[in-house]
Amino acid sequence: MVKIIFMGTPDFSATILQGLLDSGTYDVLAVVTQPDRAVGRQKTVQSSAVKQLALTHRLPIFQPEKLTGSKELSELMELGADGIVTAAFGQFLPSQLLAAVDFAVNVHASLLPKYRGGAPIHYALINGEKETGVTIMEMVKEMDAGDMIASASLPISDEDNVGTLFEKLAFLGRDLLLETLPAYLSGSIKPQPQDSSKATFSPNISPEAERIDWQRPARDVFNQVRGMYPWPVAHTFFAGKRIKLHEVSLAAGQGQPGQIIEKNRKNLVIAAGQGAVSLKTVQPAGKPKMAIVDFLNGIGRTAEVGDFFE
Structure with a gap:
C-alpha cells in the first residue's frame, strides 16, 4: 500500500x-x-x-x-x-x-x-x-x-x-x-x-468585502450573497443596525440604490444600481436567521417604501 x-x-x-x-x-x-x-x-x-x-x-x-x-x-x-x-x-x-x-x-x-x-x-x-x-x-x-x-x-x-x-x-x-x-x-x-x-487569485474574504454595495447591479448583489453563504455571510445596514443577508432573489423594479421599492406582507424588494433584489432570508444583529415574512412581522415592520438600506 x-x-x-x-x-x-x-x-x-x-x-x-x-x-x-x-x-x-x-x-x-x-x-x-x-x-x-x-x-x-x-x-x-x-x-x-x-x-x-x-x-x-x-x-x-x-x-x-x-x-x-x-x-x-x-x-x-x-x-x-x-x-x-x-x-x-x-x-x-x-x-x-x-x-x-x-x-x-x-x-x-x-x-x-x-x-x-x-x-x-x-x-x-x-x-x-x-x-x-x-x-x-x-x-x-x-x-x-x-x-x-x-x-x-x-x-x-x-x-x-x-x-x-x-x-x-x-x-x-x-x-x-x-x-x-x-x-x-x-x-x-x-x-x-x-x-x-x-493566473487569477482568490484571497480569503475580508470583513470589508462582506458588505453589500447597493450601487452595484442587482446580479452582482445576488452573486455576492450566494457567494458568501453559508459563510462568511454578506451584510448590509438598516436604521444603523447590521443585517446579514443569507438569501436573496433577483426582482423587477428600479429605484435609487439601496431604496425599498416594494413592501407587502411577504416581500421586501430593494433597488440596486441596476435592477433589484428581493430579500428572502435575513438575520438581524443579535437575532437568529429568519424568513423575510418573520422579519416583516417583527423588527422590520417599521420599514417603509422609500426608506434606504445603507
Missing part, C-alpha cells in the same frame, strides 16, 4: 480523506489539520471536519498552529511516508517536508490557473462564473502554482451557493483523485505546467 500523510481541514477535505480510506489502496499514516477553534457567538471550541473523521478511524492527528519550524514537522518527516495528499489545508508546506517524500499533490477547488488561493469557490460565485471545477496538482512552495495532473469541471447554476458547490466539488475532487493518482504514481500521467500569465 502507498503510505501517505493527509492534510486538510473542512468538510471538503473530509470527503476526500474518506475516499482515500475507503479505497483500500492507501495507508494513511497521519492526518494534519488546523487547531481547534472557538466559533460562533458562544465561542464554542470546535474541531475540524477532518479531525472528527480521523478520530473515528483512530488515525494519528497533528494540529500545529504553523507547520514550519514546529516539533510536529520533525515527527511527520520520521513517519516514512511515500507521499502527501492535501485538500483545503490552509497552510504552506515547508520545502524540507516536500523534499522528504516521493510525491505531494493537492486537490484544489478551481480550474487552475484560475482562482489560486484560499477562497476559489467563493470567488467563482461572486464573479458570476458559469462553470468551476477541481484540479489535482503537484505541490510546490508557491501558492497553487504546481504542475497540473488532472482537472474536471461542472456547471454553476443560479441555485448554487458556497455550501452546495463545496459539496459538489468535494465529490468531484474525490473521484478525480482516486481515478488519476494511481496513473500519476505509475508515471503514465505527465503533469502539465500552468500558464501563469492567466
